[in-house]
Amino acid sequence: MIFNVDDIRAQFPILSREINGYPLAYLDNAASAQKPQAVMDALTHQMRTSFANVHRGLHTMANETTEAFEGARAKVAKFLGAPKSENIVFTKGASEALNLVAYGLAGEIKKGDEIILTQMEHHSNIVPWHFLRERYGAVLRFAPVLDNGELDVMALKGLLSSKTKIVSVVHMSNVLGTINPVQDIAKWVKAAGAIFVVDGTQAAVHMDVDVVDIGVDFYCMTGHKLYGPTGIGALYGTLEMLNRLQPFNGGGEMISDVFEDRVTYNDPPHKFEAGTPPILEAIGLGAAIDWYSQFNRADIHQHEMAVYHHALDGLRDINSFRLIGEAPEKGSVLAFNLQGAHAHDVAQILDKYGIAVRAGQHCTQPLMTRFGMHSTARASFGIYNTLDEADRLVEGVKKCLTFLT
C-alpha cells in the first residue's frame, strides 16, 4: 500500500483532538502509541459477535474465540519471524516477558554467575536481573555507552567469559534511539555459551525483526507501542529455551496433570499462561499487526526518520539545544535538553501548545547517570506524525526558551 500520512491519520480518531486550544501533536509514541480504528473495531467486533473463554471449550463461540486468540499468536510469530506459534508466549507486556525469563532461569543461577546488561537498558531489563543478584548471588555487569550514544560493543565483548550466564540487551534504546548490533552480539554470546535475551520493546515497532536471523534465545515485545491494546505483549523463545524455562505463574491452563504430591506441566507456550489470558487484548494485538503489516516497513522507517530529521534540523539552530543520542544507527527518538531549562518545564509548556512529549528519566536511571543528567525531554515519532508537527515542536521549544531563559 502506498504510504500516505493523511490517510493514515484519518484512521486514528484521537488525532483530531484539540489540546489547550491547539490540534494535538502526539510525540510520545515511545511511551505508548495511539490506536487505529481497525484495532478498536477488532475488539468490539469480537465482543459483539463471538466471545467465550479460550481452550477446552466445547461450544461454538468457545471454539471461535480460541481460533481468534490462537490466530493472534500465529500473527505475532510471523511478525517476529518465529518458526512456530509455539515459540510465542503471551504476556502482559515486555516487562512481564523479561520478568518471566529472569524468574524462569533463576533456578539455574549460582553465586557468582554473571549477567551482562548495558547502560542503556530500561529498568524493566535491569530490575528483574537485580532480583537474581539479590536472591541468588548473580553478578550484574554493565557494558558502557559511548558519548554519542552508541553501545561500546567491544567492551561488551570483553565482558563475556566462562562466568557469563545471561546477556540481555535492548534492541533499540527508548531514550537514545540507538539500534544495537544484536546479530553480532548473538554470535559472541553463543560462543561464550550464554543465553541471549533481547528487549525489542521499541525495535519491534520501528524495525523489521527476524528472531531467527538475529539468533536470540528470547525476544520481548509489547502491543501498546505497536498501535495495539495495553495489557498484551509477547515473549519469543526457542522451543529448547521455553522447555528449559521454569513457569512463573501457576494455575489453570498451564498444567498437564495435578496430583496431591506432584504436578506436570502443559507444553510451551501454555505452560506460561496460567488462568484466563487477556483474550481480547491478544486479538487486538493481532489486529494491530494486520493493520501495521499492510504498510512497507521501509516506508514507515523512512517517513519516521524524515520527521525526526526535520525536527532535529530545526532544533539544532537553538544554541542551548543538546541532543542525547547520536548513534549512526538510530530510530525516531529525539531526546534532548535545553541548557538552563528543566525537561519538566519544557514538557509542561509544550503541552500548553498541544504538543505531547515525555520528560523525565524514561525508566533509565543508569543511562541518565552515565550522561550526568537528571532528566531529558523526549519527542518520539510514529507512523502518523508529520513534518508540520515537527515544525510545531521546534516552534514550541523556541517559545519555551522565552519563558525559561
Added chain:
Amino acid sequence: MTLPQNIQDMIDDFEFLTDWEDRYMHVIDLGKSLPEIKASERNETNKVKGCVSQVWLVTHMNEATPPVFTFQGDSDAHIVKGLVAVVIAIFSNRTASEIKALNAEEILSQLGLNEHLSPQRSNGLRAMVDRIQSIANAV
C-alpha cells in the same frame, strides 16, 4: 474568612494575568525570587516525593508559643520552583492553627493554578501541601 494580606496581594497580582503565558511567566519569576537553600539542605529528608523534577522543602519552627513555621524550598525546574514559591507564600510564617485554617485548593484556584494540585500531576505540589499540612496537624 479574610485571607492574610500577602496571599490576598498575590491573588490580586494574578488577577491581572489573563492568559496562561503571563501566569506561567509570573510563576517562574516568583520562583526566581526564592532565596537559595543551602546545598546541605538538598537532602533526602527534605526531598518531596512524587515529582518528575527534584523538589526540596525545608521546615523551620521557632521557639515562640505557639511556634511559628517558616518554609524554604527549591526545585531544579522553573515552573515547579515557582509553584514552590507560591506554596511558601501561602504557608510560611504562620502558626499551626493558621496553617490549618488555610484552604490551599481554594487559594490556588483563585490564582488559576489549581490544575497543578491534582495528585495525578507529577509536579510534587500536592505532596508539598500534604507535607505542610501534616506538619501543622502534628502540633
